[in-house]
Amino acid sequence: MLNIALPKGRLGEKVYRMLAAAGYSCEELIKDTRKLVFTDRQNGVSYFWVKPSDVTVYVEHGVADIGVAGRDIILENSADVYELLDLKVGRCRMCVASVNGFREDPSRPLRVATKFAHVAERFFAERNRDIEVIKLYGSIELAPVLGLSDVIVDIVETGTTLKENNMGVIEEIFPISARLIANKARCKFKREEIESCVARLKKELPDD
Numbered sequence: 207m208l209n210i211a212l213p214k215g216r217l218g219e220k221v222y223r224m225l226a227a228a229g230y231s232c233e234e235l236i237k238d239t240r241k242l243v244f245t246d247r248q249n250g251v252s253y254f255w256v257k258p259s260d261v262t263v264y265v266e267h268g269v270a271d272i273g274v275a276g277r278d279i280i281l282e283n284s285a286d287v288y289e290l291l292d293l294k295v296g297r298c299r300m301c302v303a304s305v306n307g308f309r310e311d312p313s314r315p316l317r318v319a320t321k322f323a324h325v326a327e328r329f330f331a332e333r334n335r336d337i338e339v340i341k342l343y344g345s346i347e348l349a350p351v352l353g354l355s356d357v358i359v360d361i362v363e364t365g366t367t368l369k370e371n372n373m374g375v376i377e378e379i380f381p382i383s384a385r386l387i388a389n390k391a392r393c394k395f396k397r398e399e400i401e402s403c404v405a406r407l408k409k410e411l412p413d414d
């Protein structure tokens with residue numbers, strides 16, 4: 207039995223369809239929207255719907271053998287897991303952005319609003335730039351618009367949110383896509399099942 211943590215939401219549903227096509231379908235999962243654990247003994251799989259930022263936690267603790275998490279979450283959580291496969295979906299970019307025309311004052315710490323405090327701290331530390339992190343949980347773009355921060359470190363997908371708020375990308379930090387991750391110990395104990403899952407999933411990846 208393979209225990210798989212999927213991120214709740216559109217990305218998770220897309221990845222589930224890839225897994226189902228790869229032979230890990232679980233009929234029940236698409237029928238019941240509030241249930242969180244689904245087991246299909248016939249296909250030897252158990253799925254958990256997990257908050258996207260928690261997937262790495264379930265996998266690190268081995269409650270899930272494998273899971274799907276964005277590269278943003280893996281890096282922010284410094285997750286101690288194996289990254290097995292780039293699933294080539296959920297593509298976007300981690301960026302520094304601000305309101306158009308923003309001019310940085312190098313004489314004081316840069317105020318950075320973000321959900322990704324560790325990513326921001328690491329990025330600016332590498333540049334020896336002092337920052338003050340302002341941790342937010344959503345609608346990050348509001349912060350520089352209202353003067354709460356100088357810049358944001360956030361995900362940019364289509365760029366629409368920035369554009370509609372008179373903002374722009376200052377610098378890209380790293381590209382993001384969904385990754386198949388695995389618990390390190392489970393990779394030994396369930397090597398065959400996990401290797402077979404990776405091989406089957408590789409055939410279902412979208413074209414570049």
Ligand code: PRP
Pocket residue numbers: 343344345346347360361362363364365366367368
């Ligand atoms: C994400 C991200 C940006 C937006 C970017 O927010 O934080 O706000 O999507 O997408 P775009 O470039 O296509 O406009 P999300 O929708 O997850 O909601 P949140 O503001 O609650 O984080």
